Amino acid sequence: MGIPKDYNVEVVKREVVIPATVIQEHVLPFSNIDLTVPPCGVHVFFCYDKPFQTSFVSVLSNLKSSLSRAFMSCSAFAGRLVSHGDGDLQMVCNGKGAEFSEAYADICLTQVEFCNPIAAIEGKLVPLLVKDSEGNGSPVFAVQVTKFSCGGIVVSCTFDHRIADSFSTNLFFTCWANLSRNEPIGFITPSFTRSILVPRDPPDCCSEIKKMYTKVQLFPQSNMQIPHPPITSRIYYLNAKDIEMLQQNANQNGNKYTKLEAFSAYLWKMLIQGQEIENTMNCNMGIVVDGRSHLTRMGMPTNYFGNVISLPFARARAKDIKKEPLSWSAKGTVGPPQVHCGATVPVVTCKYTQGLQVHCSHP
Structure with a gap:
């Protein structure tokens, strides 16, 4: 079967999934390492064959229900990044939830050229972190579930890297997956203790770290466009x-x-x-x-x-x-x-x- 150069994905429904119970609003401090991570969204996707014992509607309902319960174990992914007076960001765990999108693709799952993610995945199978229109800050987690013409399903997520690395996110995914199968979550309540990563006072840095940074220099403004590779x-x-x-x-x-x-x-x-x-x-x-x-x-x-x-x-x-x-x-x-x-x-x-x-x- 030939691999098509392009295909269409239509998002037919968007809704917000919130935690199963009310979460008391609180601020999660950023660690010294969190602050070095650039503001980028990380995409993760999981591919599944056509389910034969349940419908796509049931799959969607189960994923939303289990996600709502998973937020109770890790409320950070249901929160918002909020900028306060001096321009610094705060992670506010306020239970505002995450956007959950339902989408349909017009080809078979086996025809997707996954080896070329920019052309085949970005802008099609993975969601964007869209800023909250109500002024509650920027979301840090989003989900899109896409059904293909063959019945196959892709469950994709985008999370803000400033909140968590892959290890922390995988703990959340494991909790969510187990809840969706009605299994014990096998999940230890995450620790948000930041004391171990408090910067040294006074600083004590290896000389090698100087090779990783350069001084910022101010140049005269110019209308010349510098091409980027x-x-x-x-x-x-x-x-x-x-x-x-x-x-x-x-x-x-x-x-x-x-x-x-x-x-x-x-x-x-x-x-x-x-x-x-x-x-x-x-x-x-x-x-x-x-x-x-x-x-x-x-x-x-x-x-x-x-x-x-x-x-x-x-x-x-x-x-x-x-x-x-x-x-x-x-x-x-x-x-x-x-x-x-x-x-x-x-x-x-x-x-x-x-x-x-x-x-x-x-x-």
Whole structure:
């Protein structure tokens, strides 16, 4: 079956799902790490075959009902980002809820080119975080459920990254999924304690952190439009054998690297070789990692809700990345922990079963 270049999605209904019971309004403080996360919405989608024992109407009703109950375990996703007098944002847990959209697509689910998310997913299958028209602030969570012509269903969500990282969000998704199946939620009430992430006073920063920032300089205003390179976004799937082969190639001369380190080194080489970059130019390779395994040893609760991420990176000249073997590039992706936002975070290892899915965005 050929893959169509485009397809249509019609949103037929939008409503707001609120918590099952009234939530006492309160403010959730941002941590020092939350404040470093840019204002961006993260899209997550789940694909399902046509359900044979229930109707789409029943699926929608069940998802809305279970989402309403899930908000009771994590009220942050039903709140709003509100700007107060000095321009700073506050996360207000006020129970205003999240927009829930019902949509229909005019093709079969198997025809969607998921590997090209910008063309096939954004603006079609994932919802936007639309500012509250009543002046209650900006929502941080939205849901869209899309039915395809074959009966397949995509449940997609968008959440504001400033509120939570993927670990925290996955706890909420697990709670919601279990409630939708009438199973025990298996969910520990999230902890919103921020004391472990209070900045040092006086500050104590590693000198490496200075390489991650640059001074802001004021330039004369100009009407000249500076072109920006387009962002390319792709989703790749690599099977287990390919990952193991990359790891074997990287583990030369007695070195041992994780599967994620080996793949990151390979991706680094491919991106540099596929672009016209001067040989003398320094190129960075960054990997977003979860710092919980480190900070829990320092007193952070295992059920901490919020952002606990860092971005360690390697740097090398383009010509070295191109000509040196994979084992050399892999060596550049590891090393001593990087210091970022007051938290020391080691490079994460990769766990996999049948393969590895990678979402890569780059100019």
